[in-house]
Amino acid sequence: MDEDLDLIERTATGEREAFNQLVIKYQKPLYALLYRMVSNHEDAADLLQKTFVKAFTGLDGFEQRSSFKTWLYQIAINLAKNVYRDRSRVQQVSIDDVVVKKNPGIVESLIKKESRLRLNKAMTELPEKQRLTLMLRVQDGKKFDEIADIMKCSVGTAKSNYHYAVYKLKAMMGDTETLDEKQKLTRSEAGLLPACRKKP
Amino acid sequence: MKCNDAKIKELLPLYLERELDGAELKQVELHLASCEDCRTEFSLLQLVSEEPVPDPGEAFWAAMPDRVARDVRRHQKRTLGLSGLLAALFAHRGAWVTAAVCILAVALWSVQRDPVNMAAFPEEETAVQDMDPDTEAIVKEFSARELRTAVQWAQNESEPVRGALDEQMADPNQQISDDLLKLDERELDRFYNALEKKEQEIQNRIRKKMEDRKNIG
Numbered sequence: 001m002d003e004d005l006d007l008i009e010r011t012a013t014g015e016r017e018a019f020n021q022l023v024i025k026y027q028k029p030l031y032a033l034l035y036r037m038v039s040n041h042e043d044a045a046d047l048l049q050k051t052f053v054k055a056f057t058g059l060d061g062f063e064q065r066s067s068f069k070t071w072l073y074q075i076a077i078n079l080a081k082n083v084y085r086d087r088s089r090v091q092q093v094s095i096d097d098v099v100v101k102k103n104p105g106i107v108e109s110l111i112k113k114e115s116r117l118r119l120n121k122a123m124t125e126l127p128e129k130q131r132l133t134l135m136l137r138v139q140d141g142k143k144f145d146e147i148a149d150i151m152k153c154s155v156g157t158a159k160s161n162y163h164y165a166v167y168k169l170k171a172m173m174g175d176t177e178t179l180d181e182k183q184k185l186t187r188s189e190a191g192l193l194p195a196c197r198k199k200p
Numbered sequence: 201m202k203c204n205d206a207k208i209k210e211l212l213p214l215y216l217e218r219e220l221d222g223a224e225l226k227q228v229e230l231h232l233a234s235c236e237d238c239r240t241e242f243s244l245l246q247l248v249s250e251e252p253v254p255d256p257g258e259a260f261w262a263a264m265p266d267r268v269a270r271d272v273r274r275h276q277k278r279t280l281g282l283s284g285l286l287a288a289l290f291a292h293r294g295a296w297v298t299a300a301v302c303i304l305a306v307a308l309w310s311v312q313r314d315p316v317n318m319a320a321f322p323e324e325e326t327a328v329q330d331m332d333p334d335t336e337a338i339v340k341e342f343s344a345r346e347l348r349t350a351v352q353w354a355q356n357e358s359e360p361v362r363g364a365l366d367e368q369m370a371d372p373n374q375q376i377s378d379d380l381l382k383l384d385e386r387e388l389d390r391f392y393n394a395l396e397k398k399e400q401e402i403q404n405r406i407r408k409k410m411e412d413r414k415n416i417g
Binding site for chain 2: 163
């Protein structure tokens with residue numbers, strides 16, 4: 001955080017190199033977060049640029065109550081929220097349309113793709129705060145105190161949102177068997193394994 | 201069967217990120233070996249964490265600082281232009297402009313009122329100094345109370361701007377003041393023309409409302 005403050009001070013005096021360093025430091029993690037929120041490159045790129053512009057033109061409003069990184073994330077999330085609400089993340093792909101050869105590599109990737117599509121659909125159905133908390137914790141690797149800063153809530157609330165998101169995802173994805181078991185069943189249906197019986 | 205071990209559930213993301221070691225690592229591994237619910241949860245977290253983000257390429261990353269810098273400069277120019285106008289406004293023609301702002305405030309405030317309320321204008325008149333006769337006639341139709349309210353509004357709105365501009369003017373960095381002086385003549389004239397035009401539009405609207413009220417009455 002001290003390094004960021006130093007870069008911010010130097011940026012405020014007009015030092016272009018410090019400005020560049022701040023952008024380069026945060027552009028990739030911010031882009032990843034924004035892409036996951038809006039699911040397309042054009043919106044993510046546009047929001048990334050707007051996030052930085054809003055931050056640098058509003059540096060007077062950065063009161064250092066949280067880290068500069070947290071402040072950037074707050075700006076990014078607020079800008080992305082409206083775009084995200086208008087977009088559907090569900091992608092409709094029919095696996096039946098794909099010719100399934102008895103090739104474990106292709107089947108494996110199809111199984112993963114199916115799981116991912118179902119996961120994406122389930123994620124869109126989560127309440128916004130829970131989805132964001134889950135993304136920040138698992139995809140961004142943020143700790144709960146950082147998430148609490150970004151989401152402007154208590155650490156307890158951040159943890160609750162996370163646990164509730166996981167609980168709901170499990171319910172939506174079907175928690176009667178492990179994902180591994182699901183994959184085994186699908187492989188047997190594809191003729192790659194001896195038939196398995198479902199666990200009672 | 202649902203697992204209620206809150207500690208393990210909190211450790212699962214750290215286990216995923218390979219940030220556990222020692223006793224905690226062993227604890228989680230032992231637990232996963234015997235808990236189907238947590239294995240499911242861990243598989244789910246793996247799937248969530250592996251969601252791919254396409255890389256837009258080195259050219260995109262390399263260009264971003266310049267694109268941001270360009271937008272920031274554009275934003276600063278717009279802000280300076282507005283500040284320059286306001287600084288010139290308050291620094292040079294205080295009396296005339298204060299009166300003009302008051303007229304505008306009163307007029308704007310009145311046209312936003314519910315037409316029914318306009319019928320309740322009290323009969324009191326008020327005198328305002330330094331105004332042309334037509335404007336004075338319009339302003340006299342408002343009660344003293346309403347005029348004070350509108351003037352107070354105008355002063356409140358302009359107070360933060362004046363404060364910010366005073367700070368800028370006091371700044372040892374003379375560049376902003378120099379820029380404001382350059383903006384003075386041309387921009388000030390443009391602003392006054394716009395203000396006069398707006399004032400005329402509002403006066404016309406007030407006259408029309410008064411006529412409509414008379415016709416209804």
